[in-house]
Amino acid sequence: MFDSLKILIPILSLAWEILKSWWWLPLPFILWWPFSFLWLWWRTDLFLKKKKFILLEIKIPKEVLKPIRAMEVVVDGLWQIIYDPADWWEKWVDGKVMLSYSLEIVSIGGESHFFVRIPETSRDSVESAIYSQYPEAEVSIADDYTKYIPQDIPNKDWDLWGADYVLLKPDPYPIKTYLKFETEREPLEEKRIDPLAGLLEAMAKIKPGEQLWIQITVSPVTNKELPWVTEGEKIRDELARRTKKVPVRKPIIMEAADVLITGEPPGGLSKEEKELIPPEMKLTPGEREIIIGVEQKMAKRGFKTNIRFIYLGKRDVFFKPKLRLPLAFFSIFFTQNLNALVPWGRTLTKIHKSWFLPLNLVFNRRLYLRKRSLFRKYRLRFSPLFPGKDHWPSSFILNTEEMATIFHFPSRRVAPAPFVERIEAKKGEAPPGLPTG
Secondary structure, eight states: OHHHHHHHHHHHHHHHHHHHHHTTTTHHHHHHHHHHHHHHHHHHHHHHHTOOEEEEEEEEESOOOSOHHHHHHHHHHHHHHHOOOOOHHIIIIIOOOOOOEEEEEEEETTEEEEEEEEEGGGHHHHHHHHHHHOTTOEEEEEOOGGGGSOTTOSSSSEEEEEEEEEESSOTTSOOOOGGGGTGGGOSSGGGOOOTTHHHHHHHTTOOTTEEEEEEEEEEEEOTTTSOHHHHHHHHHHHHTTOOOOOOOBOOHHHHHHHHHHTOOOTTOBOOOOOOSSOGGGGOOHHHHHHHHHHHHHHTSOEEEEEEEEEEEEETTTOOGGGGHHHHHHHHTTOOTTSOOEEEOTTTOSOOOOOSSHHHHTTHHHHHHHHHHHHHHHHHHTOOTTTTSOOOTTTSEEEEHHHHHHHSOOOOTTTSOOTTBOEESSOOOOOOTTOOOO
């Protein structure tokens, strides 16, 4: 035993000397991730502080004769206006990030409003994109409605309920869009089906003292930033049974026999059996529909998207069952074999009791903090995982067709909900050269 200690002591002494001299060596590798995260956060914060955002309210005309496809043209224009990816220097030194829009539908005491929050520098371009398809609309700068209620909700006078939304399946699978509602096939406007009609009817039921907010934050993205198109192509090829077959090399003994019997040179590949029925003929109707849907989604520009809603109100009028109104709206985009928008349990303002009993002792505190976090991120237009890096499922990809389905301007005949802010006619400007003396 003493002999073992005599051998071990010099080894430990040598290890201690190495540790004292080189303890700092692994630190750069250990601290690189937190350092790079904090550095980017700092640079990005400085970059965003220099950007001013404004809130535009769109008052829609009494009769909107344009189909939902017109809004898809507007959304496609918004993608091109703001898309400006950062290079290496702009990202790590200037802190530049891709800016975003916030499309919002709000009911305040039963009155519905359409808002778009944009960078101030993009105002002229955004207004031009809207007027190009809705010339009778009226676009004006509005005050942020979120600042006219107490900023410490929930409190003794106000309560709220809300959630962030996520996709049920990966990004390439599309949700149900306006083309599935047969909107474009009806020649008569009053016979068209508008997915937004149900939401506006629900918002009309909001009473004074209550508010319902829906927020869709979008940022343009390409396959280079997020390889969602590549993922879609993989899904398509797997369903279409286009997986590449790896050539199988013959065993050495069989190669030697082929040389002696058939004269075939070594290194030949085994013959592949040809299928009598092509793979595309074996697709089921459901698989064919998925392939068509995935390809149609990949064919259009995509947005990195966050969706959330908040129902809030004074406690004397707050009626929790009304949260079913926005839940019902988002459920209409569900397709069993494709995709759907569902509430994300991680930010849902409902916490289930835990089997770990001590955790239930702070149940009310956990619920309060979750509500505060949701309200703050809505007000500041932050992503669900801020300040962390967004990733699926908290942020997901919707293309221009899907965005136009969720956010567009319906006409009074298609969506006859009362208390929707509309204008009889667009205000015209004074003729040039008119004397003003």
